[in-house]
Amino acid sequence: MLDVETTPGLRVLPNYVGGGWQPLESSESLPVTNPATGETIATVPVSSLDDVDAAVRSAQDAFEAWRHTPPLERAQSMFRLRDLMIRHRGDLARTITMEHGKTLADAHGSVQRAMENVEVAAGIPTLMMGYGLENGAGSGIDEEAVRRPLGVFAAISPFNFPMMVPFWFLPYAVATGNTFVVKPSEQVPLSQNLAFQLLEQAGFPPGVVNLVNGDRSTADALVDHPDIRGISFVGSTPTARHIYARASAAGKRVQAAGGAKNIMVVMPDAILTKSVSNIINSAFGSAGQRCLAGSLIVTVGGVHDALRDALLDAVGQIKVGNGLDPSVTMGPVISGAARDRILQAVERGAAEGATLLAGGGKLQPEGHADGYFVEPTVFDGVTPDMSLAQSEIFGPVLGIMRAETLDEAIGLVQSSPYGNAASIFTENGGWAREFQTRVDVGNVGVNIGVAAPMAYFPFGGARQSFFGTLHGQGRDAVDFFTDRQIIIRRWFGADGTGVHW
Ligand code: NAD
Secondary structure, eight states: OOOOOOOTTOOBOOEEETTEEEOOOOSOEEEEEOTTTOOEEEEEEOOOHHHHHHHHHHHHHHHHHHHTSOHHHHHHHHHHHHHHHHHTHHHHHHHHHHHHOOOHHHHHHHHHHHHHHHHHHTTHHHHTOOEEETTTTSTTOEEEEEEEEOSEEEEEOOSSOTTTGGGGTHHHHHHTTOEEEEEOOTTSOHHHHHHHHHHHHTTOOTTSEEEOOOOHHHHHHHHHOTTEEEEEEESOHHHHHHHHHHHHHTTOEEEEEOOOOEEEEEOTTOOHHHHHHHHHHHHHGGGGOSTTOEEEEEEEGGGHHHHHHHHHHHHHHOOBSOTTSTTOSBOOOSOHHHHHHHHHHHHHHHHTTOEEEEOOSEEOOTTOTTSOEEOOEEEESOOTTSHHHHSOOOSSEEEEEEESSHHHHHHHHHHSSEESEEEEEOSOHHHHHHHHHHOOOSEEEESOSSOOOOTTSOBOOEETTEESSSOBSHHHHHHHTEEEEEEEEOOOOTTSSOOOO
16 A cells, blocks of 8 residues: 555655655745644645755756657556556545545546546657658758657646646656656645655656655745746646746746636526536535636526525535545535635625525534534625625635626626636527637536546636646647757768759
């Protein structure tokens, strides 16, 4: 069994650098908490500038040999990694639940999504191919484009998908011949510790993959390091904006995914018996802490009352508790600070005039008095000017708004500063098509509450939800982690006659 020491007592988590586990002498460290119990389960160090430099240097040293390793061999490391992930998926899922709080079923789903990126990256010999044209630059002069890796890349990831998010990037970066450094969220560093145990077993040469623990200062040190060629960031919009500006000013490639406020539009012909479970999973799955969580509903026309009643029934069925308990359907939020921030947003919503229909308070499931639980919360009567409509809450809070027409509902989607995802529930193809065409969001769901792209499609948003051009996953990731070199080639022949073959 794969394990990470989680005994209070508390080993400081090591970094993984140059093919070995490195304990840090860091003077600064932070507690890692199980949000279901409030217990400290590990201690995470804050890597210093020197620690970051050591990781980047080891990645830089490994680059030359790794980039010349045949793509087929690099792909074989992906197959080995996938086998290890399958063998240890239970350990990974349990660790995700312990450090993040989401249910075990949800944690398994995110391991699956991580693994699918490894599977796609195993196709790198095909994905990375260039293209060429015989006589492309003139008679007897052929032209060719080859994809080449660039050097050392880094990922800086958020707390809400401890295992999956770094895997939107790492498999593609490494399969294309780059070397890599991951900085996990300081709130959830344990899953990446396990992931790196597997990367170690998969036999990547020393320095190809590296793990540095730390907080925002560590993230900035990576962004500023002169040998880092590009940054893949996922987190809140203010941080994404900061990382994008700082990394691009230093001339680096950067893709920075930010926060979200996703709207689900329910049309009068929606099949409520099917739609409601989708909506509930979207709003309350992972306690609303998914970047694709639907946090607002817009009911169109007369569907409002029936939908509201069905939603309230379903919310009443949600069982809140420790995600390790298989009967639980919603876990805690990540921290006491997050819980208090969410409860403040609820108070503000009520003060602004929205009608609280369900929840709105703290919860203390039996045996979990010190966990960070928030009741599943539903507001009706939300209007576009309210903070409930404008600000990302990132917790189990769903607001209901009303529109008379599809046009008005689309206007509400467009009035949000964010553009990660939007969904429509309808059986009318014309409405669905109008919706998908007019909304400016990265991911559209039609009768799908969580429109999460599969690994072979790009994962990214629009407007304030994404800064950059190329997204994570699939071909976008291959483009991000490679550059194209053009080769124009002719042969004069031994006698200089200019033979063309
Ligand atoms: P966060 O922005 O607080 O932190 C993300 C990462 O950035 C962490 O590793 C953290 O250490 C680092 N960081 C934080 N502040 C920083 C700063 N000032 N300078 C440099 N680095 C800094 O985000 P979070 O709370 O961990 O994650 C939740 C957020 O992530 C939500 O807003 C959610 O919508 C978003 N998210 C977006 C997507 C997406 O695909 N768009 C996916 C998952 C999560």
